[in-house]
Amino acid sequence: xxxxxxxxLIDVITTPSVFFLMIFGVIAGIxxxxxxxxxxxxxxxxLLPITFGMDAHRSFALLLSVYIxxxxxxxxxxxxxxxxxxxxxxxxxxxxxxxxxxxxxGRALATSTVSSALGGIISVILLTxxxxxxxxxxxxxxxxxxxxxxxxxxxxxxxxxxxNIVKGLMAGCxxxxxxxxxxxPISAFPRFTFGRAELLGGVSFxxxxxxxxxxxxxFVEMEKMFKKDxxxxxxxxxxxxxxxxxxxxxxxxxxxxxxxxxGSVPGAGGDIAAFAAYNEAKRSSKxxxxxxxxxxxxxxxxxxxxxxxxxxxxIPLLSLAVxxxxxTAVLLxxxxxxxxxxxxxxxxQQADLVNNIFAIMMLGNIVMLIVGLLGIRYFVKVLSxxxxxxxxxxxTLSVVGSYSMNNSVFDIxxxxxxxxxxxxxxxxxxIVSPIVLAVILGPMAEENFRRALIMYDGGxxxxxxxxITIVFLTLAIFxxxxxxxxxxxxKRKAKKKI
Amino acid sequence: MEKxxxxxxxCFSLFAVFVLILTGSFPASxxxxxxxxxxxxxQYLSYAILVLSAILFTVNWSKLRKLPVKQKNNETEKANNLxxxxxxxxxxxxxxxxxxxxxxxxxIISMIIMNFIFxxxxxxxxxxxxxxxxxxxxFIIYSVFKYVLNIPLPRGILF
Numbered sequence: 001x002x003x004x005x006x007x008x009l010i011d012v013i014t015t016p017s018v019f020f021l022m023i024f025g026v027i028a029g030i031x032x033x034x035x036x037x038x039x040x041x042x043x044x045x046x047l048l049p050i051t052f053g054m055d056a057h058r059s060f061a062l063l064l065s066v067y068i069x070x071x072x073x074x075x076x077x078x079x080x081x082x083x084x085x086x087x088x089x090x091x092x093x094x095x096x097x098x099x100x101x102x103x104x105x106g107r108a109l110a111t112s113t114v115s116s117a118l119g120g121i122i123s124v125i126l127l128t129x130x131x132x133x134x135x136x137x138x139x140x141x142x143x144x145x146x147x148x149x150x151x152x153x154x155x156x157x158x159x160x161x162x163x164n165i166v167k168g169l170m171a172g173c174x175x176x177x178x179x180x181x182x183x184x185p186i187s188a189f190p191r192f193t194f195g196r197a198e199l200l201g202g203v204s205f206x207x208x209x210x211x212x213x214x215x216x217x218x219f220v221e222m223e224k225m226f227k228k229d230x231x232x233x234x235x236x237x238x239x240x241x242x243x244x245x246x247x248x249x250x251x252x253x254x255x256x257x258x259x260x261x262x263g264s265v266p267g268a269g270g271d272i273a274a275f276a277a278y279n280e281a282k283r284s285s286k287x288x289x290x291x292x293x294x295x296x297x298x299x300x301x302x303x304x305x306x307x308x309x310x311x312x313x314x315i316p317l318l319s320l321a322v323x324x325x326x327x328t329a330v331l332l333x334x335x336x337x338x339x340x341x342x343x344x345x346x347x348x349q350q351a352d353l354v355n356n357i358f359a360i361m362m363l364g365n366i367v368m369l370i371v372g373l374l375g376i377r378y379f380v381k382v383l384s385x386x387x388x389x390x391x392x393x394x395x396t397l398s399v400v401g402s403y404s405m406n407n408s409v410f411d412i413x414x415x416x417x418x419x420x421x422x423x424x425x426x427x428x429x430x431i432v433s434p435i436v437l438a439v440i441l442g443p444m445a446e447e448n449f450r451r452a453l454i455m456y457d458g459g460x461x462x463x464x465x466x467x468i469t470i471v472f473l474t475l476a477i478f479x480x481x482x483x484x485x486x487x488x489x490x491k492r493k494a495k496k497k498i
Numbered sequence: 499m500e501k502x503x504x505x506x507x508x509c510f511s512l513f514a515v516f517v518l519i520l521t522g523s524f525p526a527s528x529x530x531x532x533x534x535x536x537x538x539x540x541q542y543l544s545y546a547i548l549v550l551s552a553i554l555f556t557v558n559w560s561k562l563r564k565l566p567v568k569q570k571n572n573e574t575e576k577a578n579n580l581x582x583x584x585x586x587x588x589x590x591x592x593x594x595x596x597x598x599x600x601x602x603x604x605x606i607i608s609m610i611i612m613n614f615i616f617x618x619x620x621x622x623x624x625x626x627x628x629x630x631x632x633x634x635x636x637f638i639i640y641s642v643f644k645y646v647l648n649i650p651l652p653r654g655i656l657f
Contacts, residue, residue, distance in 0.1 A: 032647070046647045166557075167503070170510050170550045173543045177517055180543075184536035191536055192520060215593075219586045225620055226585040388620035389627070392613045393635050395593060400605070400639055404649045412597050420590065428506045429499070446539050 004351065005128050008359030011352070012061070021061040022360060026367045029069020030375070034077050034085045036214050036394070036401045039206065040070035040270075041326040048334060056338045056353050061360050063334055067327050068364040071270055071307050072116040072372060079108045079299070080382050081394060083214040087205065088270030088306035090436050091278040093213065094160065095291065095298030102294050105380045110239035111299045113372035115252045119304030120365035122256030123263065123311025128358050131315045141265055143451035144462035148472035149265065150445035153272050155476035156279040157434040158483035165487055168434050171425065175435035178203055179442025186450050198410040207402040207411040208439060211418025212432045214398045218391050219423045225387055239376060240296065248300040251281050259305030263312020269325035270306035270313075271440050277305030283482050311361060318342055318354065500562040507555035514547040592616060604654030609636040 012018050025047075032043035043066050051059035074086030079096035092112060099108040141149070154172060161168020181192045182202030193199040240248075255277035262273040281301035282291045289295045313328045323329040335342050340350060347354055382390065402415040422432050452462045464470060517540050524537035596612030613632035622628055643649045 038647075042647075046649075049648075166550050166554050167506065170506070170547055170554070173547045173550070174510065174513065177540050177543050177547075180540045187525075187536050189524060189536040191524065191540065192517075219589065222586050222589045222620075223582050226582050386622075388617065388622045389631055391620070392616040392631065395616070396609050396613060396635050396639055399593075399597065399600070399609070400643060400651065403652065404643065404647075407650065409597070409601055409652060412600070416590075416594060416597065419593075423586070428502050430506060 002128065004355040005124075005358045005362065007352075008355030008357070009362065011057075011356055012359045012363055015057070018058055018061045018356075018360075019363075021058055022065040022364055022367055023371070025062045025065025026069040026364060026371050029066035029071075030073035030076070030368070030371065032066075033070030033073025036077060036083045036085055036210050036397050038401060038404065039086050039326075040067055040074070040088070041330060042404075043067075043070040044327060044330040048330060048337075051334060051337075056335075056340060056350075057356050059334055059338060060331075060353070060357055063331060064357065064360045065364045065367065067331070068120055068307065068310055068361065068368055069371075071310055072113070072303075072368055074306075075112040075116065075299075075303055076109065076379050079112060080105055080379065081214075081390070082217040083394065083398075084209065086270075087209055087436070087440065088274050088309070089302070090209065090213070090271060090433060091160075091274040091302035091306075092299060094278065094302075094433070095293070095295045098292065099294030099296075099299065100383070104238070104294070105383055106239045106376055107244075107296070108294070108299055109376045109379055110373065111244075111248065111296045112303045113369060113376070114240070114245065115248065115255070115300040115303040116307040117365045117369035117372070118249075118252045119256040119259055119306070119308035120310055120368070121362060122253065122304070123260040123308035124358060124361045124365070126257070126260040126264075126308075127311040127314055127318075127361070131319050137264070140468060143448040143455055144466050145468045145472070146444055147448035147452050148463075148466075148469040148476075149272075150441045150448065152472040152476040152479070153275065153441045154438065154445065155479040156275050157437060158480045159279045159282055159486075160275070160433050160437075161431060161483070164429070165483060167430050171430050171432065172434040172438045175438025176442040176445075178208070178435070179439045180446065185443065185447040186454075196410070198408060202443070203414060203439070204402075204405055204408075204411050205439060206405040207414040208418050209436060210398045210402050211415040212422040212435060214394060215415065215419025216422035216426045216432070218395055218398075219419075220426065221387050221391050225391075239373070244296055248296050251297045251300045252304040255281060255301040255304035256308040259308025260312040262305070263309030263325075264315040265312075269327075270309035273305040273309040273312070274302035275437055277301040279479060283479065307365070314357070314361070318346060318357070500558040503554050503558040504562065507551040507558070510547050511551040511555075514544040514551070517541075517544045588619065589616070592619060600652055600654070602654050605651040606636050606640055607654070609639070 012022075028047065029040070029043055032038050032046070033040055044063055047062060047066050051062055054062070070086060071088055074084055074089030075092045075096065076085065078084040078089040078092040079100050082093050082097040084090045084093055096108045096112060099105070154176075157168050157172040158165050161171075179202070181199055183190055183200055190200055258277045258280060259270070259273040262276055263270065278298065278301045281297050285291050285295070285297060289297055291298045309325075310327070313323075313325050314331075317323050317328040317332060323332045332342060340346065340353070385393075398415060399412055402411045403409065405411060425432055425435075453459075456462050462469060463473065521537035521540050521544070524535070526535065526537075592612060592615050596608050596615075599608035599611060602608075610632045613635050614628070617628050617631055622631070640651055643651055
């Protein structure tokens with residue numbers, strides 16, 4: 001398989017137009033991904049028509065580069081203004097924004113850039129080497145496995161709840177209830193829609209995320225303006241050094257592998273991968289890592305995982321013609337438009353294209369690394385812009401970002417409602433990330449739980465008779481117990497200090 | 499903190515009760531309630547919130563009672579920084595007003611107005627910034643979405 005990758009690399013490097021399209025794609029992806037409300041899927045969908053006149057190699061050079069760039073781009077605003085550009089960057093806010101707030105946005109962005117690139121490269125290696133095995137593994141997922149995966153994802157709430165698990169769990173339950181808005185997945189009964197047709201499909205995720213992250217942040221900045229408190233005016237431009245890089249490297253590799261595996265499961269995208277990797281990095285952290293206080297590993301883990309999910313999501317697409325997420329669904333559309341049929345035959349009939357796809361993903365991550373590192377000095381300039389200018393700009397982007405998802409003014413009002421909810425929760429020291437995680441995983445959990453019950457005639461034996469389900473549920477229990485133990489240790493230490 | 503947590507517990511409990519009342523009107527599904535019942539998940543989640551709220555309330559109530567009176571007052575002062583809240587509330591009203599304008603006048607006009615009002619609200623210095631920021635923000639974002647990303651933005655009911 002590596003010979004194929006090598007052939008592809010030579011082909012791509014020696015074709016200037018493909019290389020140029022990759023650079024353009026990465027820059028376009030980063031720019032669009034950084035805009036709050038615009039997802040990587042949207043950025044690919046927007047650029048898809050441009051590829052109609054291109055051959056398969058150029059078309060994929062552009063689309064894959066946009067995909068890679070957009071997933072990374074989401075972290076820039078997550079770090080600088082606590083507003084994740086894409087859902088996959090939501091977990092990056094925990095430590096990324098905290099580090100930027102401490103006056104070290106360059107270090108946070110550099111960690112994010114390096115981790116994203118390496119995570120992506122790890123996933124390409126996975127893609128080229130074990131894609132058939134992973135594809136078979138991913139296909140063994142039925143309703144019980146998806147339910148168990150969702151439960152494992154939800155168990156992460158316990159570890160991201162900042163030492164107040166009860167409040168975190170309450171926020172999680174609140175998010176799960178929000179996720180039940182819309183048509184019931186089994187009986188199609190409209191729940192909590194209050195007669196609004198816009199709510200039949202559920203609360204749109206992007207307006208909710210913009211509301212919970214961007215608006216409360218703007219309100220906090222308003223408070224600072226009121227108090228004439230501008231913490232972020234003093235910051236340094238330094239990036240990470242080699243010692244720090246080697247310290248975070250194991251986290252990047254572990255998270256990259258996790259992201260690749262999770263990304264290969266259809267329906268589990270970069271957002272779940274990022275939260276899961278953050279949880280694992282936090283769980284296995286040492287005392288001096290200081291997760292939640294600007295830990296480099298806390299940035300490296302979600303960023304490596306979400307970019308690694310790009311390669312992971314390509315595995316079922318190329319091997320079995322099953323799109324792993326909405327991004328690969330757009331890519332599947334691109335393949336079909338070009339008259340190609342993904343699946344096992346693609347590897348034999350279009351071997352050079354498959355090689356080029358591997359090479360483009362590999363080089364795309366390297367281009368992203370270079371563009372990202374060169375861009376850091378310009379990205380951090382966002383922090384130099386006076387708050388009385390940046391706040392209205394972010395609010396305008398929030399309004400337009402919420403609207404653009406479904407071309408619906410109703411979604412802007414959804415953003416405003418969740419903006420108030422997010423601000424009040426922030427004031428009450430309730431972390432909003434569990435809500436986001438619950439809204440992502442809620443429909444997956446409920447629908448698959450009920451489908452599993454149907455499969456087993458209303459019995460619960462699927463919880464302990466299916467190996468993958470048992471593994472995920474055990475991991476979930478382990479995660480919750482570890483989080484409670486850590487909270488107990490933290491509180492005991494805090495008492496001792498007093 | 500204790501007082502905040504008690505307020506959180508009460509608010510979440512009220513939300514859970516509200517959800518339980520709403521789910522009461524959902525159709526029942528006889529013996530297949532767990533599989534087909536649309537109300538079952540929200541109901542279980544509401545019960546979970548009620549239990550968690552009760553834990554949060556009980557733990558913090560007992561802590562609050564042990565706190566000295568002076569500390570109680572300090573925490574109340576912090577939580578009720580009214581002037582600050584009013585400033586943020588004013589900002590929210592500007593956004594709400596602009597979104598209502600957006601329905602009528604479309605994106606460009608409403609966003610120019612929103613940005614201009616915010617500039618005044620934040621006491622931005624310099625007439626050039628006061629004029630340029632709203633115009634540039636609205637036109638650049640509109641152009642990027644309309645011409646680069648091909649996403650149509652609302653033009654309002656008047657145009």
